[in-house]
Amino acid sequence: MSYSTDPRAARSREAMVVAARELLVAEGPGAVTHQRVAQQAGVGRATVYRHWPQPEQLLLEVMSDADLPLFKNPEAPVRRWLHRELRQMADELAVPAIAAMSLALMQSAIWDPDIAHRRDESLKTITERISVAVRSAAETGEVETDAAPADLTAMLVGPIVYRTTSQMGVVSDDLIDRLIDGVGTWHT
Structure with a gap:
């Protein structure tokens, strides 16, 4: 059976x-x-x-059934909301076990099409959420930007993942602010 x-x-x-x-x-x-x-x-x-x-297969199955908690429900001012979300991400990735699992999942995605598909779906969700938030800020005049959605994610999330998982370093609030500033011109 x-x-x-x-x-x-x-x-x-x-x-x-x-x-x-x-x-x-x-x-x-x-x-x-x-x-x-x-x-x-x-x-x-x-x-x-x-x-x-x-x-990582077990973790990925469990995580794929759960709703991704980051970058949900953007709030105005978007800049402050983005800072909080990026801070939460950085703090979670600062836990060595989470950083190690994140790297293992990324590595497994190279060879396992199922894990690669699930990773791609998570990245798509994060990209869409960040894009909606920044587009909303642009519509209200909070930010001027011409960054493409995938670039926004790379500019905001990529350096945090690199700092925490590759460098095993701390993400300062100053770094988060510089990443957000790199998205465009913010008006307060």
């Missing part, structure tokens, strides 16, 4: 997904390990490995 038709396997899989989601919400991505998920779900670690051989 295959996993997809075996009711016991389906129940175990659902229990593991629920456990992983609870760990993600309660403790962040670093808590979503094979061992922790097995303990939380009441299954053997081998069962978790059988469904998700790589830890």
Whole structure:
């Protein structure tokens, strides 16, 4: 009997997904390990490995079911809102386990088309949200910019990801302000 038709396997899989989601919400991505998920779900670690051989596969499945919390519901003034959202992102990526998992997911996306697709969907969501916020600020006269949506994401998010994951450094509020200033001319 295959996993997809075996009711016991389906129940175990659902229990593991629920456990992983609870760990993600309660403790962040670093808590979503094979061992922790097995303990939380009441299954053997081998069962978790059988469904998700790589830890990033499990984390990605759980994260893809969850709504991406960053850059939602922009508020005026957009510049202040952008600063808060970028600060939150930087603080989350400053946690070594989250930085490591982010890098592992990026690396896995090179070889795994499913992970690459999920990564692309997340990037698309972030790009759309940032674009809507900046476009709104432009319409109200808060900012003058001609940056393309993908460029906005690269200009704002890219340096934060680089600083936290590659340099393992701290993102200062000053750096966040300089990134936002680079988007265009802001009027307060």
